[in-house]
Amino acid sequence: MKVIRAKSAGFCWGVERAIKIAENYAEKNSGKVLTDGPLIHNSQMMEKLEKSGVREVGDYTSEKELQLSEEDKKSSVLVVRAHGISPERRKYLKNLGMEFRDATCPDVGVIAGRIKAGARKGKNTVVFGDPKHPEVIGLLGYAGGRGYVVQNEEDIEALPEMEGGVAMVSQSTMFVHEFQRLSDLLREKYPEAEIYDTICGATKERQTDLRKLVQQGAEAIIVIGGHHSANTRKLAKLAMEHDRPTYHIETAEQINPQIMSQYQTVGVTAGASTPDFIIDSVCKTLRGIEPVPAEA
Ligand code: SF4
Known part of the structure; x- marks a missing residue:
């Protein structure tokens, strides 16, 4: 394969x-x-x-x-x-x-610095992210009690009137297209809102590369990483949005050769916390699977 x-x-x-x-x-x-x-x-x-x-x-x-x-x-x-x-x-x-x-991570430090600078001027901060994620919990601590977390349109609608101005940032590992959509909605509600796209370069690259796998002919996508890793789960979600069968696995042992043999070409990506030794062994196992030609 x-x-x-x-x-x-x-x-x-x-x-x-x-x-x-x-x-x-x-x-x-x-x-x-x-x-x-x-x-x-x-x-x-x-x-x-x-x-x-x-x-x-x-x-x-x-x-x-x-x-x-x-x-x-x-x-x-x-x-x-x-x-x-x-x-x-x-x-x-x-x-x-x-x-x-x-x-x-210095990229998270930049987001914290941005929030801190706004809070000093009395601004409110809206963070696009998962309120239960440790990065977001840590970032909210810099907002001086004027921080709000949003995940969707409903959360933006529910935001109160805010005095002192509003700035929006993102958790570093969110989807770029979702941040754009929600920041547009926030601007409709608060026309003066300052928008800072703080999704990190590594996350953006990973999302772009996933699109490239599809363009290069991957019939299915394997996403490797911990089931409790937020950025790996997001990658798997993005792969599914590309209309490709997606398999989220943690190790090579979880590959089902019979299922994988239906594909000629498979794309492999992995979350930010997946070590190379696991990616290497997954790729090696996949290469050893002989595709079964589809019956006429
Ligand atoms: S995904 Fe990695 S590079 Fe991006 S902010 Fe988190 S730790 Fe830093």
Whole structure:
């Protein structure tokens, strides 16, 4: 079978940077690195990281208090994930008295800076994103109590009258076309609204590459990544919107050779937290499947 692998499949630069920071500290610090919530949303990679001494503490949304022993506090370094955290969480973590290292993706830092600058001028912020996602929870912390999260038209309709002006940003991993649609609607409601497209370059590239897979003749799309990874789930949704049978898998073992053998050409993409070793093994397995010619 012919396999077309999207150029952007796998780690984005923000995730790669966070992993390097954690691994470097694990090496230097004799394997004692704690992360505030899962460093990345990929259980296979988390298992690998655990073996090199990177351990997750805390919770998915980085909101609960950390249960750490005095020994942990003295001998470990605490690393913040690529998603970033709220200023309140940062203060809390820094007050734990541990060595602290911030691996927030600089692209998320730019969004936080934009919100902070608006809040200082008394502006309200509308964030297009998932209110339960840790990145959005962290970003809202910069809005000075004047932040709103929207996911659809109904959420925009429900926004109250706002004094002081409105600025709209996006969670870094949203769909470009949906942001455009919702920001147009927001402008209709608040004609003076400032719109900032803060979807990161890595996300845009991944969405463009998916279209290219279809243009290059992929009859079906394989999306690799954690089932709990928001950006991987979005990629799978986008693939389905292109009217291609889409298979969201976590590892090569989940490929069904009988089903895949009906295709001559398959496109492969992967979420921002999917390691190369998994993408390589999926591509290898697919290449080994002999397509069965369709019956006349
Ligand atoms: S998806 Fe974008 S914003 Fe998020 S970590 Fe990767 S590069 Fe940074």
